[in-house]
Amino acid sequence: xxxxxxxxxxxxxxxxxxxxxxxxxxxxxxxxxxxxxxxxxxxxxxxxxxxxxxxxxxxxxxxxxxxxxxxxxxxxxxxxxxxxxxxxxxxxxxxxxxxxxxxxxxxxxxxxxxxxxxxxxxxxxxxxxxxxxxxxxxxxxxxxxxxxxxxxxxxxxxxxxxxxxxxxxxxxxxxxxxxxxxxxxxxxxxxxxxxxxxxxxxxxxxxxxxxxxxxxxxxxxxxxxxxxxxxxxxxxxxxxx
Amino acid sequence: xxxxxxxxxxxxxxxxxxxxxxxxxxxxxxxxxxxxxxxxxxxxxxxxxxxxxxxxxxxxxxxxxxxxxxxxxxxxxxxxxxxxxxxxxxxxxxxxxxxxxxxxxxxxxxxxxxxxxxxxxxxxxxxxxxxxxxxxxxxxxxxxxxxxxxxxxxxxxxxxxxxxxxxxxxxxxxxxxxxxxxxxxxxxxxxxxxxxxxxxxxxxxxxxxxxxxxxxxxxxxxxxxxxxxxxxx
Numbered sequence: 001x002x003x004x005x006x007x008x009x010x011x012x013x014x015x016x017x018x019x020x021x022x023x024x025x026x027x028x029x030x031x032x033x034x035x036x037x038x039x040x041x042x043x044x045x046x047x048x049x050x051x052x053x054x055x056x057x058x059x060x061x062x063x064x065x066x067x068x069x070x071x072x073x074x075x076x077x078x079x080x081x082x083x084x085x086x087x088x089x090x091x092x093x094x095x096x097x098x099x100x101x102x103x104x105x106x107x108x109x110x111x112x113x114x115x116x117x118x119x120x121x122x123x124x125x126x127x128x129x130x131x132x133x134x135x136x137x138x139x140x141x142x143x144x145x146x147x148x149x150x151x152x153x154x155x156x157x158x159x160x161x162x163x164x165x166x167x168x169x170x171x172x173x174x175x176x177x178x179x180x181x182x183x184x185x186x187x188x189x190x191x192x193x194x195x196x197x198x199x200x201x202x203x204x205x206x207x208x209x210x211x212x213x214x215x216x217x218x219x220x221x222x223x224x225x226x227x228x229x230x231x232x233x234x235x236x237x238x239x240x241x
Numbered sequence: 242x243x244x245x246x247x248x249x250x251x252x253x254x255x256x257x258x259x260x261x262x263x264x265x266x267x268x269x270x271x272x273x274x275x276x277x278x279x280x281x282x283x284x285x286x287x288x289x290x291x292x293x294x295x296x297x298x299x300x301x302x303x304x305x306x307x308x309x310x311x312x313x314x315x316x317x318x319x320x321x322x323x324x325x326x327x328x329x330x331x332x333x334x335x336x337x338x339x340x341x342x343x344x345x346x347x348x349x350x351x352x353x354x355x356x357x358x359x360x361x362x363x364x365x366x367x368x369x370x371x372x373x374x375x376x377x378x379x380x381x382x383x384x385x386x387x388x389x390x391x392x393x394x395x396x397x398x399x400x401x402x403x404x405x406x407x408x409x410x411x412x413x414x415x416x417x418x419x420x421x422x423x424x425x426x427x428x429x430x431x432x433x434x435x436x437x438x439x440x441x442x443x444x445x446x447x448x449x450x451x452x453x454x455x456x457x458x459x460x461x462x463x464x465x466x467x468x469x470x471x472x473x474x
């Protein structure tokens with residue numbers, strides 16, 4: 001079970017992350033010249049599209065490896081987890097068929113093309129869902145709502161995370177709690193909160209960072225306790241080495 | 242096609258301000274992305290970047306989990322405070338209550354003090370509820386043909402829903418239920434129609450999310466007259 005990535009909560013939420021390289025190794029941003037990075041990426045996409053058009057299986061694998069995770073995230077965010085794998089595969093097939101059928105006229109813009117396909121897939125799925133609901137409204141009593149629940153393990157993890165955060169929030173002042181509630185629950189902007197609650201930007205950022213750091217700290221302690229318990233359980237049952 | 246929020250293509254942004262698709266996301270951009278505050282070319286570029294950059298995707302997913310945890314915790318605490326205030330219990334931690342009892346005993350004085358604190362807490366809670374300073378009226382419409390644009394309302398504000406019921410069977414009152422995406426009942430009420438419309442002040446401030454508003458005749462509770470989608474942002 002993993003509640004948090006190690007060290008992620010320690011990062012100051014307000015400092016820009018160090019220039020992490022994208023997974024695309026050829027688009028090396030170390031050069032510090034975005035034009036060069038763009039050119040390298042464009043060359044990579046052109047080469048990939050050419051290989052896909054040649055029905056190169058490794059190119060298909062590379063396309064899937066690079067894009068499937070982003071596509072999955074996008075579809076899940078807009079449509080939920082239901083039938084996600086099918087939707088990802090459908091989208092992937094559409095992209096490949098479009099590439100092979102000449103639908104991608106500018107191979108260097110492969111990323112934008114994939115994004116457009118994914119957006120249209122989301123719209124199409126929503127259209128289908130709305131039409132289905134209309135067709136079945138008169139027959140079903142009570143209507144239907146999509147089941148957006150996660151699997152049981154994810155629900156447990158989510159519950160544990162919110163328990164830890166509730167502990168953090170109960171341990172801070174009412175005012176600080178209100179600030180976090182406004183920002184995360186009511187989605188008010190930083191500017192609005194600072195103006196209405198007479199805060200500086202620095203105070204606001206500091207509060208967010210402290211809360212996040214405390215969250216990470218409690219999470220790590222909980223994980224450590226769980227590991228110790230598991231270890232003791234293994235020793236007690238004699239299953240440990 | 243649905244009226245999706247990303248259909249604008251950023252006509253207001255120029256090439257000079259265009260963000261590079263190769264550039265990884267800053268913390269602020271991740272926040273804006275998760276709060277759906279991005280639009281135009283910036284949104285396009287960031288979404289393209291997230292299609293291929295697994296490191297940024299890791300960061301976004303991690304932040305999303307954190308956001309979810311804070312939201313759930315904040316909603317839970319809000320509910321607890323509201324329930325405690327309505328029940329007349331003072332919203333103080335357990336240790337403080339012990340300290341109170343230790344110094345003031347358990348006689349009428351402490352109950353009067355606690356009761357007063359409860360009243361004060363109730364008054365303060367109601368008046369200082371963040372974001373509920375103004376009301377927002379949302380008209381629920383029935384769209385025929387094509388995909389409807391779900392009405393959107395602002396999170397953290399008291400909502401007044403209005404519904405046109407001219408095509409529905411007459412009834413002295415109608416019942417309105419608000420359920421969330423998981424089917425949990427969030428608010429419920431009965432409203433008498435006035436000039437062919439229902440006007441209902443939702444008795445609860447809703448957090449951001451997708452909801453369904455269900456309309457029924459209370460005398461026939463099993464029959465759903467209409468169901469409207471409602472997005473709160």
